Structure formats: structure tokens, C-alpha cells
């Protein structure tokens with residue numbers, strides 16, 4: 382029997398892997414030094430642990446350790462990349478290019494800059510959620526200072542043409558940032574192959590602790606110049622002042638090391654489980670639509686719209702499974718996802734969607750259980766729906 386409830390919302394967050402926790406534990410009570418206090422053994426040991434972790438994070442994305450700036454997470458990394466570039470280059474140009482399906486941690490800093498006088502081009506996506514690299518090329522202007530396009534979408538899993546967009550940015554001498562929070566640790570990521578100048582990621586999306594992430598800042602010519610968000614002790618090469626959270630950073634490093642070792646096997650295992658879940662649901666039910674790209678998507682992602690049912694009602698009828706729906710309930714009146722809207726889903730279908738996020742702990746038994754429950758719940762809700770009845774008559 383499967384243990385309930387089942388967690389299938391790994392795009393929102395992941396549990397800390399036990400091996401990661403083990404690596405972190407010594408750094409709370411015994412190895413508690415301040416990594417900036419290198420005049421004594423306590424500080425030096427903490428600093429060594431941070432540098433080891435920096436190497437582990439860098440290795441997972443094909444970077445050099447000194448290109449990694451630790452932050453509190455991807456939200457901060459995105460803000461540092463976007464505002465940092467905008468502020469530093471304000472006298473040269475004030476145009477930024479991004480896309481319609483970015484995470485709010487990219488869209489909101491861009492919107493704030495827009496209110497403060499910057500100009501924003503928000504590129505559309507096609508019905509699979511992809512930005513056309515030619516659209517990026519056409520949007521570049523003499524005053525463009527930054528292109529920010531995510532690596533993989535957190536709702537529909539679509540994997541963007543990052544390397545193609547990176548090549549275009551480089552050819553035009555425009556800095557390129559990618560929010561790779563859903564990609565790092567889940568698909569191969571290489572900052573050189575992608576020609577990225579700035580890349581954001583977060584530990585808690587890859588079985589590490591919450592509250593730590595990183596911004597990759599390319600070194601070398603031409604230099605990537607950024608203004609910091611925080612002023613203070615000048616930690617992290619002046620880009621992120623504040624005492625380093627050593628246990629979290631050690632956990633982030635361990636999580637990256639582990640993710641690198643497991644990457645291929647987990648990609649195959651999760652894609653197989655995801656395909657099984659998709660097939661079981663699609664063969665049992667009619668009028669179910671796949672959101673995202675059928676091939677270019679994250680191995681653990683499945684996002685479906687179930688016509689003639691309400692997503693919230695569907696979630697409520699599935700108390701044993703932790704999933705998320707296509708409407709954001711962050712406000713009093715849930716509004717449908719901007720991502721589903723951007724790929725052209727009607728408001729109705731956007732509201733009737735579920736996001737399944739499979740992860741490291743999920744098993745085949747859980748997938749079968751979830752498929753069966755979802756099919757039963759959709760059938761039951763449709764039986765009660767007048768529109769469904771009139772449609773089948």
C-alpha cells in the first residue's frame with residue numbers, strides 16, 4: 382500500500398535529501414564559524430566548507446567556482462541579475478527583453494523597472510510555451526541592456542531554446558540572464574554551451590534546503606558588471622553582502638553533487654513514470670489537453686487541462702494527493718495562470734488544469750494510485766456537470 386498523502390508537487394519545492402541533511406548537520410553546532418572570520422580555525426573551517434560547496438555548485442553547471450555568488454534563493458538571484466544589470470548600465474540603455482511565461486521573480490522586478498522608466502519587451506510564446514529565438518533577435522535594440530529568458534518553465538515544464546537565444550545575445554553584445562531554477566539538477570545545464578552571462582538557481586528545487594540559491598556571474602571578457610542589491614560587509618565579491626549561511630550553503634553543495642551523480646538515471650526514471658501517468662489518464666478520459674511541449678519538457682512535469690471540471694473542485698476531491706492547479710490562489714480571487722493564458726488556453730481550461738510534479742521519492746505505485754484517483758475524480762465531477770451532460774448528448 383502507498384503511504385498517504387502523496388507529494389507530487391516537486392516544482393514548488395522538494396524535500397531535503399537525507400544525505401544532504403547529514404552533510405549539513407556538523408555546521409550548526411560544531412563547525413559554526415563565520416566564513417569571513419579567517420583569523421582563526423573556526424572561521425577558516427567554515428570558509429573551506431563554503432569553498433567546497435561553491436565548487437560543487439559550479440561543477441553542476443559547468444562554471445568556475447569564483448563565478449558563483451550565493452544568495453537567499455532564486456528570487457534574490459533574479460532580482461540581483463535584473464536590477465543589478467539595469468542599474469549598472471542605466472546610462473547606456475534602458476531596454477530589457479523577457480518573456481510572457483517567466484516566473485514572477487523575473488516578471489515583477491522587470492515590471493518595477495518599467496515603472497521606474499525602463500522599457501520592457503515581453504515576448505510571446507507559441508502554443509507549446511516556446512519563445513522563438515528569431516523574436517529575440519528582432520526585439521534587440523541599440524539600447525537593450527539585458528535579455529532574461531528562463532531555461533525551463535515551472536508550470537508546463539517547457540525547455541526553452543536557451544543555447545540559441547544565448548548565441549543571439551552574444552552576437553549582439555547584449556547580456557543574457559536565464560532563470561534556470563527548474564533546470565539545474567534536473568536536466569544537463571552548461572553555462573558555456575548556453576552562452577549565458579547570468580544564471581539563477583535555488584537549492585530547495587533540487588533536494589537541498591530552503592533559503593539558499595546562487596547567481597552565476599560569468600567572468601572574463603567582456604566583463605559582466607552588476608550593481609549589488611545590498612550594501613554591507615562586501616561578501617561574495619561585493620555582490621551580496623551578509624554573513625554566509627554556512628549550513629545551507631554546505632547543503633546546497635551536497636545537493637548539487639548528488640544531483641549531478643543521479644542526473645541521467647533520474648531523468649530516465651522520472652520521464653518513464655511521467656509518461657505512465659500521462660498515458661493512464663489520457664487513455665481513461667476524453668477531453669484532456671496537454672499543456673506544454675510533448676517532447677521539450679522537464680522529465681518530471683505533467684500539466685493537463687480537464688475540460689468540463691473546475692481545477693479547484695478537482696483538487697478538493699483529491700485530498701490524498703499534493704498537486705497544484707492552474708490558478709494562483711495567492712489572492713482572494715484566484716486568477717488563472719499567466720503561463721496557461723500565454724499558451725492560449727481559455728480561462729476555463731486554465732482553471733481546469735492540474736500540474737503534476739514528479740520527483741526523486743515518487744514510485745510507480747504512487748503514479749498508479751494518483752492516475753486512478755484523478756480519473757475517478759474527473760468522472761465524478763463530470764457526472765455532476767450539466768455542460769458535460771449536454772455535450773455528451
Ligand SMILES: *Cc1c(COP(=O)(O)O)cnc(C)c1O
Pocket residue numbers: 392393453454455456457484486531533534535560561562563582583584586593594
Ligand atoms: C521556485 C522558482 C523561483 C523562486 O525560487 P526561490 O529560491 O524560492 O526564491 C524562481 N524561478 C523559478 C522558475 C522557480 O521555479
